[in-house]
Amino acid sequence: GDSVTQMEGPVTLSEEAFLTINCTYTATGYPSLFWYVQYPGEGLQLLLKATKADDKGSNKGFEATYRKETTSFHLEKGSVQVSDSAVYFCARRTGNNRKLIWGLGTSLAVNP
């Protein structure tokens, strides 16, 4: 069935390091793709999205490119900060446009 797979965490980085969190999906067609972020003690919030192949979503220094060839939507940031410590979720839209299919989440800890 349709699914979203993220790299397992936790990921621990030093401040100013480069971040990549891998996300791949299975789907029929080209669904919209999303990254959500959950800061400690809070609900999830949308970080960025891409609605079609080759689109690049970006926000707060994070970027992800919709790669249909590799069915991937990897999250990247060139220089992470302590404030980026959070859990990151990759998701895709379902075919009937009513729900999202979620990855399991990747925990990121950034040390000063």
Next chain:
Amino acid sequence: DAGITQSPRYKITETGRQVTLMCHQTWSHSYMFWYRQDLGHGLRLIYYSAAADITDKGEVPDGYVVSRSKTENFPLTLESATRSQTSVYFCASRETGVTDTQYFGPGTRLTVL
């Protein structure tokens, strides 16, 4: 306050008791969702609603009941709580149409003893 709120934020109950978690949104969004978040399982959809009086099951609906008599409210009831329902519960909403963005409440941490 505008947005999506959940109450209570923390709840401790005993096995077999009925518990209702409340969710309220001020945007008049058509869609509302209930998720539970557990370590190792990520987010799992319990129930969702496309409009008032329209609800549908998600991945893990057993042991839960929902209703939606008003657009802005979407309560989740555990009719007879079990220890396996100890979790963090999130409510979310979104508009109908092209946008897919879901807006999440702050969550309710439920402990069943």
